[in-house]
Amino acid sequence: MAGSTLQELFNRKLDSLIGLNQHKRLAIAVSGGSDSVALALLARNWATENKVALTILTVDHGLRPAAKQEAITVGDWMKSFNLPHKTLVWTGPHPTSGIQNAAREARYLLMAAYCKTENIQVLLLGHQLEDQLETLLMRFSKGSGLEGLASMKEDSQQFDIRLVRPLLGVKRQELRDYLTEVKQPWLEDPSNENRQYTRTRVGSILSDLQALPGSSLTTIALSAERVTRASEALHEITIQRFSKFCRLSPYGFIQFPIEAILGCPHEVGLRMLSRAISAVRGEPAPTKLLSLENIYRRLFETELSTSETVGGVQISKSATGCLVCREPGRIGMPEVLLAGKTETVWDHRFHVIDTAGEKDRDPLLTIKRIGPTGWQHLQAANPSKEEARLPAKVRNNLPAVWLGDRLVAAPLFSPVLDQSAIAKDRFKMVFKSLI
Numbered sequence: 017m018a019g020s021t022l023q024e025l026f027n028r029k030l031d032s033l034i035g036l037n038q039h040k041r042l043a044i045a046v047s048g049g050s051d052s053v054a055l056a057l058l059a060r061n062w063a064t065e066n067k068v069a070l071t072i073l074t075v076d077h078g079l080r081p082a083a084k085q086e087a088i089t090v091g092d093w094m095k096s097f098n099l100p101h102k103t104l105v106w107t108g109p110h111p112t113s114g115i116q117n118a119a120r121e122a123r124y125l126l127m128a129a130y131c132k133t134e135n136i137q138v139l140l141l142g143h144q145l146e147d148q149l150e151t152l153l154m155r156f157s158k159g160s161g162l163e164g165l166a167s168m169k170e171d172s173q174q175f176d177i178r179l180v181r182p183l184l185g186v187k188r189q190e191l192r193d194y195l196t197e198v199k200q201p202w203l204e205d206p207s208n209e210n211r212q213y214t215r216t217r218v219g220s221i222l223s224d225l226q227a228l229p230g231s232s233l234t235t236i237a238l239s240a241e242r243v244t245r246a247s248e249a250l251h252e253i254t255i256q257r258f259s260k261f262c263r264l265s266p267y268g269f270i271q272f273p274i275e276a277i278l279g280c281p282h283e284v285g286l287r288m289l290s291r292a293i294s295a296v297r298g299e300p301a302p303t304k305l306l307s308l309e310n311i312y313r314r315l316f317e318t319e320l321s322t323s324e325t326v327g328g329v330q331i332s333k334s335a336t337g338c339l340v341c342r343e344p345g346r347i348g349m350p351e352v353l354l355a356g357k358t359e360t361v362w363d364h365r366f367h368v369i370d371t372a373g374e375k376d377r378d379p380l381l382t383i384k385r386i387g388p389t390g391w392q393h394l395q396a397a398n399p400s401k402e403e404a405r406l407p408a409k410v411r412n413n414l415p416a417v418w419l420g421d422r423l424v425a426a427p428l429f430s431p432v433l434d435q436s437a438i439a440k441d442r443f444k445m446v447f448k449s450l451i
Contacts, residue, residue, distance in 0.1 A: 023062075029170075042063070042136065045075075045123070045141050049202055051188060054142070054192075057195075078107070079110065138180055143183065148167055167240050257280060267410055267447065268341070270292045272340075274338065276338075297342075308326070341413070358377075367445070367446045368444070369446075370443055414426075417443055425443050
């Protein structure tokens with residue numbers, strides 16, 4: 017592919033992903049390898065046309081003696097392109113195992129933190145077609161389900177920043193041909209040849225697959241695309257079924273009838289269960305697919321269990337249906353000192369707002385769970401019938417405002433506990449799930 021053709025394809029792709037006139041500052045992760053250097057050059061040309069400012073970020077991970085000099089080399093290249101460059105240093109601690117995964121996460125965290133400081137909302141990444149397929153093979157070898165096998169997304173939100181990968185459909189050799197055409201060198205990472213790293217060995221397997229009759233990068237990529245399509249279709253079906261059967265309560269729990277799970281294909285049922293767990297946690301379910309499959313089997317197939325707990329969430333089954341809520345009696349529920357703040361998040365799932373003026377905010381006020389003691393105070397203040405009917409395991413794990421050992425406000429409930437400066441309407445608490 018000629019450089020001009022690649023540039024035209026890149027421009028169209030970035031136009032569609034970024035959206036014209038939406039962002040005037042972007043960051044680009046550049047390690048010095050061919051993929052990221054090509055990304056920087058292609059993005060520079062696009063940014064010049066669209067009057068977008070770019071910042072190049074390189075992470076010195078300190079894992080190899082040459083890493084510091086490599087970052088300097090990248091900085092010199094970027095200077096010759098008139099692109100501002102910043103080197104971020106990973107100071108560790110450096111693990112002795114799982115090094116590549118740890119270094120990858122550290123890079124993302126460092127770059128995301130920098131972008132947040134500089135008010136940059138988009139980070140461009142140089143992942144290309146082989147990266148996409150190597151990821152597929154790695155996950156396939158470890159028993160991933162369809163969601164895991166689905167392709168890397170061109171546009172995603174992670175590490176509190178928008179990650180955009182405009183090169184996922186481009187072969188590595190096409191990027192290297194482009195760099196050769198414009199006479200731009202790149203760095204070779206020796207770890208790419210080190211077979212102790214999983215991704216290096218998978219890259220070798222990918223090469224072997226291409227040598228099979230009728231196989232090529234294009235046909236393997238087609239399989240990955242079809243897996244992604246199937247996963248996306250199941251995701252849409254899951255959302256529709258979840259919306260139809262599952263009731264998400266403002267008190268932070270979910271209820272659904274048994275037939276919501278039993279009346280659908282196994283894969284959709286699994287996804288519904290995972291979605292419910294994530295919604296109640298306020299963050300993604302931490303469990304592995306195998307663990308989720310075992311829970312699903314015990315609850316809905318063998319019926320050996322009527323209650324399961326995972327990631328701080330309990331799934332309870334009864335004749336009337338299923339209840340998914342925060343694990344009752346869970347140790348370590350957060351206690352958040354307001355310390356004069358106007359807004360905070362409690363237990364990843366409740367947004368708490370203090371509407372009082374700054375001079376009226378008591379720095380000793382704490383947000384913690386109601387618990388049995390707090391509920392006794394609420395009962396004495398005559399909660400509504402709906403509130404009184406809440407299961408104990410739900411209401412005890414809901415947030416309230418405390419001053420020492422005294423419950424002073426429970427904004428999710430109707431009773432006014434304190435008519436003084438700490439009044440019912442002063443605080444607002446809203447359940448914010450992931451869905």
